[in-house]
Amino acid sequence: MRQHFKLLTLIFVISLYSCSDNSKSKDFTVNDINIIPKPAELTLDKGSFSIDENTKIIAHDSLKNIAKILTDKLKSSSNIELDFSESSDSNFIQFVAKEGLENEAYELSITNKKVTVTANSLGGFLYGVQSILQLLPAEIYGTDTKGDLILPAVEIKDKPRFRYRGLMLDLSRHFFPKEYILKTIDRLAMHKMNVLHLHLVDDQGWRMEIKKYPKLTEIAAWRVDQEDKHWNARDKNDPNVKGTYGGFLTQKELKEIVAYAAQNNIDVIPEIEMPAHVTSVMAAYPELTCHGNPVAVPSGGVWPITDIYCAGKETTFEFLEDVLTEVMEVFPSKYIHIGGDEATKTNWEKCPDCQRRMKKEGLKDVHELQSYFVKRMEKFINSKGKKLIGWDEILEGGLAPEATVMSWRGVKGGEEAAEQGHDVIMTPGSYCYFDHYQGPQNDEPIAQGGYLPLSKVYQFDPIVEGMSEKEAKHILGGQANLWAEYIPTTSHSEYMIFPRLAALSEALWSPIKLRDWNDFSKRIKTQFNRYDELGINYAKSAYLVTSDMDIDLENKSVKMTLQNEFPKSDIRYVLGDAKLSEKAIPYVNPVEISESTVVKASLFEYDKPIGKVFMDTIKFHKGVAKVVNYVIPYNDRYTGSGPSTLVNTLRGTKNFHDGQWQAWLNDNMEVVIDLDQPTEIHKVTVGALENQGPGIYYPIKIEVFVSDDGKKFNSVGNLERPYAKNAGSELKDFIVKFDKQQTKYIKVIATNLKRTPAGSGVFLFIDEILVE
Template sequence: MMSSRIVQFSWLFFLLILVGCGEESKTTFSETDVKIIPRPSEIQFKEGAFRFTKDTKIVVANDQTDVTSVLLDKFSKAAAWDLEVVDTAPKNNFVQLSLDAAMEDEAYTLKVSEDKVVITAKGKVGFLYGLESVRQLLPVSIESNELVANVNWDIPTVEITDSPRFKWRGFMMDVSRHFFDKEYILATIDQLAFLKMNTLHLHLVDDQGWRIEIKKYPKLTEVGAFRVDQEDKHWDARFTPELGEKATYGGFYTQEDIKEIVAYATSKGINVVPEIELPAHVMSAIASYPELSCFQKPIMVPSGGVWPITEIYCPGKETTFEFLENVLTEVMELFPSQYIHVGGDEATKTNWKVCPDCKRRVKEEDLANVEELQSYFIRRMERFISSNGRTLIGWDEILEGGLAPGAAVMSWRGFKGGIEASEAGHDVVMTPTSHSYFDYYQGSREAEPMAWGGYLPLSKVYEFDPVVEGMTPEQAKHVLGGQANMWTEFMPDNAQAQYMTYPRLAAMAEAVWSTKANKDWVDFSQRVVSLFDRYDIMGINYAKSAYQVTTEVNVDEENGALSIALKNEFPEADIRYSLDGSDITVASKKYAKPFVVNKTTEIKAQVFKDGTPVGVLFEKTINYHKAVGKPVTYLNKYHDSYQGGKEIGMVNVVRGSMNFHDGQWQGWLGDHMALVIDMEAPTAIEKITVGTLENQGSGIYFPIQVEVMLSSDGKTFKNAGIVKRGFAANINSELKDFVVDLEKQSARYIKVIATNLSTPPTGGKAWMFIDEVIVE
């Protein structure tokens, strides 16, 4: 009897185990677990979860089977499942693609319940976007290319209604300055689709390389695709190659490569827009066929920066237009894009002014000047492109001299060109340098790899809105959308290109997809951290610049004490710091509020995530010198555009960075700096330091002399020391302290004069930037 009960109990226990295994509880989610980028238009969160298993079916009707690879490939690698695609839905445990012809082209709805997932869309693109959202709801380990153990592939039960705000959501890749192989382009297409971007703009032609095979003109790639290898030198310090010098650096896409890229992009819902530059940025073409220029002078493909760009196409010769029409005919056969980009920017028309053929063209066409000759050039190309059923688009310089009737404008020099074009009834893509140029620094220059210049952090990209305040509703209708541009002068390889692209591309994606009401930086900053985890698994070399600690300093004018706030781009970040130079660990003091500094202090700070340091270590020494907070009289005041800390800017201890837009620099344009510091009492002085910046590419030059004079009464000054430095060419951005050592003496008043270069070798007026006068 006892043994029978034991047997019954054993079977009961075994059955309970089986039942328990079959009814394993699903993951419990909260609303914060929905981390989709770009943020959907509407999200309704519900309790519960749907679990993918090896038996989950993908239900597809009609010809939509190819879009399912978004999920099938991921589960194949991360879970070793070959999910079955069927045309009839089972009772449960399935993902269904449901057609609705009444929906907009890129819209989708996603309804997740505990037994099924239903994506409804008009067609392939909507289904792709719905599936990408499902992918982002899954655990981040779905991105693994290797089998992942012990993961429940659960997603929260949500209902999403989603569609984009703008129809042009673009990313421009400059493959001319540095060539990126086909595989990298395909990988970039994957990332664009992941973020629901729909336009890849390929900058295929520039001075430094012609990247597309043209059958009719083989020299364009035989000659124009390669340059003399000077990759060991700064972009703007590369010498002009000698004729006949061996050119080995470069590459190009065959027409078969282009077909593959376009086909793959199309399968991912992405339109590829080709850019064939004209009339300037074409030295690679002229090196191949010198007869395309005004004076047919043989040249080499330049290895680096060229300015001004004078070797450009000659619009006086009919053969130039014959060449371009033949090239564009082959291009349009390869690219189905409605838009064909022709550049049109930065043409220096020096040669046009003296070229007999150009002068004859100006006269025959009754043009007023060479600006109208450029307009003639663009209008003529626009007629050819439109006669082939396509639309010409170009940089905003194509507005100069009058815009061709059917052309669209890509506004890069701010929003102004886009505003003007939309007023005239032309379509516009906004891509201003202020928000869209990914060749700009995204963090402190001291902590970042070399970039072109400017400052565009993640949060600034997120602020981008292609529709400018003050536009009329009619103008707003002409704004097709926005685009990020990745110019690659300083991006020689895939890793560097990724670093400059991600995660800023995610911020751009949300800026051009989500409605204004749905955009919130605090919310995005929480979701993008999850994206970082995905990038880690994907092996993407993304920038962690947004974690960099920065300071905000306020000076108490009465006592000279400094109030210092620590911050970074992420709200409520875990910042640990020290004020004695000690190393930072997770046990260091957590930053909570601004602290006061009234002596020389070595600050270190670091952001931590889950107890681990992220981003670069912040280190800064506050040199609390004798003149901090003392009255300053400007004998020659700073420029209104660069006022630094204004009246106390020279004695507020806050030093400027290599980003001259950081608000700490005072600038003088063509003028000298002259000021007097009142120490308020006789003070022992033995050294004066003047902090300066040079960035010759931006017109900023070191002073050529710093002079110090001392006085006891503020009226009679005597020379105390002088430091001179002659002009020297400098391709880098550089900080320099001019130190004037004095014999130790006492004075109340200190006059400091910094002499501006005034007129640089390039002409015009020189900027001189100064951030602090340090008295020791």
């Protein structure tokens, strides 16, 4: 929402009656200024300005809601309740309307006598208040601010680089209630973000009340509960079984959300997917498919997505126009998002209705039929005074005339749309998909895949190098997307959003010339304190120490490099049983290790470890660097580091693309390790990975054999582990112990499950065979 304020002699004033109390005066340094996103221009002066219980508020009616944002924070955190007054002549904060300023821009001037916020819109005044709050101690965001409320003397001139700064919440894969969405709106405003995109429809659930079609909330909003299984390993549901897991938002609740967002200068954009990602709709109204057969709301992943709207039936368009009419009555946004992605059109190719449509409209293929579908829906949306947004697949077959493209498959679709003169919102997965891992997979909750740390989000620039000035003007901004397949709770959702939203907010708001990771790294630590006060379950992944290792098999030694995301970090480590204390060894150069040991490391601040402790065990077992003969070859897609992978001491992570895993598809692992000479052994450990979504399962049996000649083998031990459901990603060492043996050859067989419960193929992943 945008509101213009005429320049008035009436001003918004907060009057401070503490001019004689010099004991509260304070000089600040640049290090005390930790506003995120970084203001376009900021000058720090000497002096400060204090707020206390004598402060009075003078506000025009149109500004009282903004004044309440500040006064409510003061009351809740410091128990200071400020009264409104008609006038004042000293020690005040004034909000002045100025027509020449751009939308959302503001100016903030703080001296030891007064504070002036100048703006020309609701957003500008709101963001001025947000900057004031970030100049106060972080405790202002909590409920117990004990110190003085002192503002540094600064001059700020600030405005956003991009006009579209968004976050998408996926409510379909896992449903989040109104209360969480309202909290998210507060946090978007805190970061000067101005768009909340609600993904209300997908295969796994419909989330909005549509009064004309009650089955959408009676049937499409609910699925069979299979939360104990991995998202991509869930069973296909029976259409006759009633779903119990899900939920939806009533139109009344959505109107509350929209109104609250408007107060915070946030536009709420609804997404109603079409023609694909609508299996849930087909469960409620199967007559809208090409085939008309009953289907169930899926409980997990669907691929390919074939149960889509029939593009040949007029009833499809009647249904969608009815639905969108109700959607537009709830959401005043000028944009309606229709999705448009990942439609598998095999049913269209054989559907008589679709073929008849193609012939009538002169369409040469199903891609042009999708373009017809999108253009027809755009015409309807435009007739209601709205604009259509779609994912970059809507480019296929020809783009609708006035459509805005949301480019997610990299930036190519955005570039193409901008070249054609269309507006673009950049949201490439490599920078903006917050469902990706943000730290080492071993230390993170299961996620969609990919790696998007805080530092990489900070590098995002919606303007692609080489764009012309004309094309760049079509780039409206950018957006983070939080797809929720692996995010069942609001706490987990917060963890994936924060602090990456802070990095994105600065990438979209601040001038690119101010982009400085070192400076941001300093300011984000104060933002963490604010998150603590707000009770946000933010990720501390940026603190995590990670390692890279090089192995010298000939000399049986390892070089370990340690790092984390923060520049010039104080990383310290210890070996063996030593305690990780202030006396730990400062990390300077790669750590050379030539004997079995445990490495522990952490980032330190003020001589204390912070964040989760890094720990790795390097074990130079009796099989290290020995020759491995592969009786059954490993799969050529997952070859590890070659034939020595299983005996190189280096362990794999939950990221099965890390180069430390060998895999067997539908085959057992069967290898023979040549120990060179008779060696006494009593234990063999096999390291394995399970991630049932992509078809990686633990072995169901491991057996160890020994031989003196490499021809005749005797079994010395085995263990069995039956298949079990596993919703997560997990590493496990399978240990086979036996009586001491003198042997030259060891054969290890790990038995593959071979077929999943759903009948698909199975990968067996092994990273190391430890011989002791």
